[in-house]
Amino acid sequence: MMNAVLSLLVLAVLILPLLALTMWRRGARQQAVLMVVLALVAAVNVGIWTLPDAAGNAPAGQVPQ
Template structure:
């Protein structure tokens, strides 16, 4: 289930970046476009935090998949 959430987060970040570009080109509203890109960056950093392994070689998503009891 968490894999689907992370996948949707990446897709949303990509769409935010594309939407920010089109908003900037059509309306010239730079402030909102930059905020959309910033939101996409935060989402991608969160996905990276969940998926990249730490020094011991295990990613946080693996710990969630195994269950909290172990």
């Protein structure tokens, strides 16, 4: 289940900036900026969950199945 969630977050990180560019061109500047911020927050969350610590253990690998 955790793999599916992380996969969806990565897809969101890839798609949100493209949608933000579209919103920016239409004149919805605030929504575009918020979408970019959301993409950055999602990217940081994916990094937190997948990058290993000094001992080599990633938090995503320690979640019970």
